Amino acid sequence: MNCERCKSFRGGEAVFRIRTDILNLNVCGQCAKEARDLGLLVEPLSDATASTEKKAVAATA
Numbered sequence: 319m320n321c322e323r324c325k326s327f328r329g330g331e332a333v334f335r336i337r338t339d340i341l342n343l344n345v346c347g348q349c350a351k352e353a354r355d356l357g358l359l360v361e362p363l364s365d366a367t368a369s370t371e372k373k374a375v376a377a378t379a
């Protein structure tokens with residue numbers, strides 16, 4: 319998955335998610351760093367996926 323912010327000129331791999339009331343973007347490390355500098359909430363994509371999988375397993379069991 320490419321970064322949804324800078325794919326047009328840098329093409330970074332998305333490894334973080336920026337989440338706000340009006341925004342939900344998968345972004346690369348550089349964009350995530352810039353978002354943090356702006357005070358936005360930034361989550362690692364891998365952790366988000368892991369927690370979703372755990373919830374899915376718990377729901378099944």
Ligand SMILES: [Zn+2]
Pocket residue numbers: 321322323324325328330345346347348349350
């Ligand atoms: Zn980016």
